[in-house]
Amino acid sequence: MTVERHIKRLPADTTGKIAAGEVIERPVNAVKELLENALDASASRVSISVEEGGRRSIRVEDDGTGIPAAELALAAENYSTSKIGLISDLDRITTLGFRGEALASIRAVARLTIRSRDASEEIGREIRWRGEEVLGDEPAVMKPGTTVIVEDLFHNLPARKKFLSSDASEIRRITSLVQSYALAWPEVSLSLSHNGREILSYPSCSFAERVEMVFGSSVFPGLRAFEGSDGGMRVRGYTTLPSVTRGNRSMQFLFVNGRLVRDRLLGHAVRQAYHSLIPGDRFPMT
Ligand code: ADP
Ligand code: MG
Numbered sequence: 001m002t003v004e005r006h007i008k009r010l011p012a013d014t015t016g017k018i019a020a021g022e023v024i025e026r027p028v029n030a031v032k033e034l035l036e037n038a039l040d041a042s043a044s045r046v047s048i049s050v051e052e053g054g055r056r057s058i059r060v061e062d063d064g065t066g067i068p069a070a071e072l073a074l075a076a077e078n079y080s081t082s083k084i085g086l087i088s089d090l091d092r093i094t095t096l097g098f099r100g101e102a103l104a105s106i107r108a109v110a111r112l113t114i115r116s117r118d119a120s121e122e123i124g125r126e127i128r129w130r131g132e133e134v135l136g137d138e139p140a141v142m143k144p145g146t147t148v149i150v151e152d153l154f155h156n157l158p159a160r161k162k163f164l165s166s167d168a169s170e171i172r173r174i175t176s177l178v179q180s181y182a183l184a185w186p187e188v189s190l191s192l193s194h195n196g197r198e199i200l201s202y203p204s205c206s207f208a209e210r211v212e213m214v215f216g217s218s219v220f221p222g223l224r225a226f227e228g229s230d231g232g233m234r235v236r237g238y239t240t241l242p243s244v245t246r247g248n249r250s251m252q253f254l255f256v257n258g259r260l261v262r263d264r265l266l267g268h269a270v271r272q273a274y275h276s277l278i279p280g281d282r283f284p285m286t
Pocket of ligand 2: 033036096097100
């Protein structure tokens with residue numbers, strides 16, 4: 001029996017979902033992308049509001065540079081980014097994003113609204129999409145900055161929707177993400193609310209103050225600051241005394257150039273610094 005096998009190109013709609021599948025598996029993935037975009041846009045304030053663990057809606061509002069009205073339609077297209085122009089730019093990326101895929105990936109699995117005003121323009125613009133279909137496109141009266149709203153996440157992917165955990169556990173992931181970014185960006189005021197109730201609210205402050213806000217005033221006095229530089233690198237942070245440890249790494253937050261990393265090598269380096277001062281199965285909060 002001969003089986004016919006032709007190579008076919010998948011419809012764009014499908015490739016969109018596959019690509020998106022790599023990035024957006026849960027509400028927290030969308031929150032991370034939107035928060036990074038706001039930080040890349042030099043926002044001094046970012047407010048995040050989530051409904052029903054993020055499956056109903058995620059709204060991220062910033063007072064950053066905004067998107068020029070003429071470019072708004074392009075922002076949600078795949079591989080469209082304002083952050084890299086030339087390939088050589090890859091060597092000196094200073095922003096958190098650069099692939100130009102995040103908004104397109106989110107749009108492929110949700111209803112997306114972007115409302116934005118560039119500071120040099122008098123009025124903003126709002127576009128609403130469901131997938132690639134434009135549901136609305138109109139002028140928006142607003143202050144400079146950007147608001148992105150993601151609704152009905154995974155409406156077109158029932159299997160992924162079913163795979164989500166309870167609202168409480170999705171919001172826990174989101175809270176932990178916002179807390180970790182809060183540590184790396186103390187000068188930015190950040191807030192998070194769930195179903196209309198505020199869960200986190202961090203005003204702009206110093207690094208030390210932010211560490212105290214995130215870890216709490218009972219843990220903070222037990223932390224020790226460290227700082228150093230070598231070979232063009234600078235390191236700063238806080239870590240616990242050997243008497244205060246955890247059974248896992250969940251209270252370790254490591255950032256490289258403002259980007260949260262879960263890197264084994266770095267985690268290991270921190271652990272090694274304590275040498276035999278703490279038992280092998282315990283981890284500091286760092
Ligand atoms: P990337 O961040 O990798 O460039 P995204 O899909 O996340 O890709 O965003 C596409 C583009 O949309 C960005 O390069 C930026 O120009 C614009 N953009 C997205 N979010 C914001 C925002 N909050 N403020 C200003 N510009 C934004
Ligand atoms: Mg981005």
